Amino acid sequence: MEVPPDLRYSKEHEWVRLDGEIATVGITDFAQDQLGDIVYLDLPKPGTEIAQFAKVGEIESVKSVSDLFTPVGGQVTEINQNAIDHPEIVNRDPYGEGWLLKLRVSDPAQIDALMTADEYRAATES
Amino acid sequence: MASDVLRRSPLDAAHRALKARMVPFAGWEMPIQYRGIVEEVRSVRERAGVFDVSHMGRMFLSGPGALALLRRVLTYDPARVPEGQGHYNLFCNDAGGIIDDPYLYHLGPERWLVVGNAARWDIDVAWLREHALPGPALTLDDRQQTTAMLALQGPEAKTIFGALFSRELEATIPRRGCHEIELAGYKALVSRTGYTGEDGFEFVCAPEAGRKLWEALIAAGVAPCGLGARDVLRLEAALPLYGNDLTEETNPWEAGLGWCVTFDEGRAFVGRAALENARNAIQRRLACLRATERGVPRAGLPVLRAGEQVATLTSGTYSPTLEAGIGMAYLPVALAEPGTTLEIDVRGRLLPAVVVPRPFYRRG
Numbered sequence: 001m002e003v004p005p006d007l008r009y010s011k012e013h014e015w016v017r018l019d020g021e022i023a024t025v026g027i028t029d030f031a032q033d034q035l036g037d038i039v040y041l042d043l044p045k046p047g048t049e050i051a052q053f054a055k056v057g058e059i060e061s062v063k064s065v066s067d068l069f070t071p072v073g074g075q076v077t078e079i080n081q082n083a084i085d086h087p088e089i090v091n092r093d094p095y096g097e098g099w100l101l102k103l104r105v106s107d108p109a110q111i112d113a114l115m116t117a118d119e120y121r122a123a124t125e126s
Numbered sequence: 127m128a129s130d131v132l133r134r135s136p137l138d139a140a141h142r143a144l145k146a147r148m149v150p151f152a153g154w155e156m157p158i159q160y161r162g163i164v165e166e167v168r169s170v171r172e173r174a175g176v177f178d179v180s181h182m183g184r185m186f187l188s189g190p191g192a193l194a195l196l197r198r199v200l201t202y203d204p205a206r207v208p209e210g211q212g213h214y215n216l217f218c219n220d221a222g223g224i225i226d227d228p229y230l231y232h233l234g235p236e237r238w239l240v241v242g243n244a245a246r247w248d249i250d251v252a253w254l255r256e257h258a259l260p261g262p263a264l265t266l267d268d269r270q271q272t273t274a275m276l277a278l279q280g281p282e283a284k285t286i287f288g289a290l291f292s293r294e295l296e297a298t299i300p301r302r303g304c305h306e307i308e309l310a311g312y313k314a315l316v317s318r319t320g321y322t323g324e325d326g327f328e329f330v331c332a333p334e335a336g337r338k339l340w341e342a343l344i345a346a347g348v349a350p351c352g353l354g355a356r357d358v359l360r361l362e363a364a365l366p367l368y369g370n371d372l373t374e375e376t377n378p379w380e381a382g383l384g385w386c387v388t389f390d391e392g393r394a395f396v397g398r399a400a401l402e403n404a405r406n407a408i409q410r411r412l413a414c415l416r417a418t419e420r421g422v423p424r425a426g427l428p429v430l431r432a433g434e435q436v437a438t439l440t441s442g443t444y445s446p447t448l449e450a451g452i453g454m455a456y457l458p459v460a461l462a463e464p465g466t467t468l469e470i471d472v473r474g475r476l477l478p479a480v481v482v483p484r485p486f487y488r489r490g
Binding site for chain 2: 006037039040042058059061062063065084088091
């Protein structure tokens with residue numbers, strides 16, 4: 001399982017990259033593998049206020065529906081229309097082209113509640 | 127056997143070697159996918175795929191009493207099925223409700239094979255035994271636990287079959303035909319049938335022969351395909367699934383399976399009177415729905431017309447072949463016409479859909 005070292009991770013298998021006050025969020029390689037072929041993304045509209053760890057959408061694979069939770073809170077600035085149009089991108093490149101949403105974080109310190117790459121790897125390998 | 131112990135297919139080790147994701151299904155542990163459902167569906171539509179269907183029920187019937195039993199419990203008259211042919215069929219109860227949708231094969235003189243759903247097999251076996259009357263000799267031989275079954279499906283299936291066996295043999299087996307063959311030194315059965323809407327072959331054989339055949343097909347580049355792909359393929363072909371689209375509360379007329387019901391002179395069969403009455407009283411029809419926006423129809427979701435629920439989806443999935451969500455539902459007859467627009471309530475979001483002619487996908 002790929003677990004990039006520079007990201008932070010939630011126990012619901014989302015990752016976040018923080019650049020100043022803009023956070024980029026997606027699902028992990030572990031999550032996309034568990035889901036199988038992703039066929040539909042339900043993401044919050046830009047402008048929506050979301051709270052840390054709240055359910056903000058759904059990710060559907062052929063056989064299942066999974067809730068999407070946000071690892072940090074704030075206001076959604078952008079969602080990945082390319083991934084919405086081609087959900088298989090999330091399976092193929094979950095940390096790069098398969099990003100799901102960007103938000104302006106309300107409190108950057110929320111990142112401290114998340115796991116490091118080593119902690120996430122340990123949690124998923126057990 | 128303890129009820130929480132899952133049965134394993136004779137090909138179990140082969141699936142694990144291919145890193146299949148295994149799931150419990152009807153008391154068996156079976157592969158749901160190998161490389162991925164979408165890729166497996168594409169392989170079958172574009173080239174060929176192989177499925178392990180060893181979990182399905184297989185009952186061999188033989189003797190002079192076999193035909194009479196089968197004529198008593200099946201809706202499509204077995205006497206109409208010539209030797210060397212198969213026919214899709216139904217077991218119905220006294221009320222005309224569908225108990226299972228088995229496939230019947232007429233193997234040879236006084237020799238038959240009934241293939242039923244794994245989830246209904248205990249019921250199917252009891253149904254056959256219950257309706258066997260004393261009289262001419264009849265042997266019921268349940269081979270579910272002692273044989274393997276594989277399905278090779280796709281436009282290239284015939285070429286692969288021809289290479290593995292012979293071109294001459296392939297050319298002699300018509301659609302729905304069945305034939306005894308030799309496989310890895312064992313006698314085996316092949317039929318030109320399937321559950322995908324593609325040309326293909328199904329094999330019933332000794333477990334060791336099944337393992338050798340699987341190996342040979344994989345080595346020939348045929349894609350291993352699991353139950354996930356199988357469900358998408360059959361729904362694209364608008365083939366019903368027992369437990370979803372067919373239940374004891376559905377009758378053949380509303381399910382669009384009237385072609386499987388024959389009222390032959392002097393043939394009494396279970397459910398005949400109810401089916402004769404129900405034929406002209408159809409209130410709903412199993413229809414094909416296609417989503418017209420992004421979204422995934424799923425079994426159990428409400429179907430609305432002008433804000434009112436009119437049906438519930440019995441099956442649903444994303445179709446990689448159509449690049450759209452598809453599903454089936456029993457719609458009131460007036461709404462079951464192609465072109466009718468409806469909405470599927472997907473957990474609060476209304477997904478527009480339209481009734482389309484069946485099937486969603488047809489080869490060539």
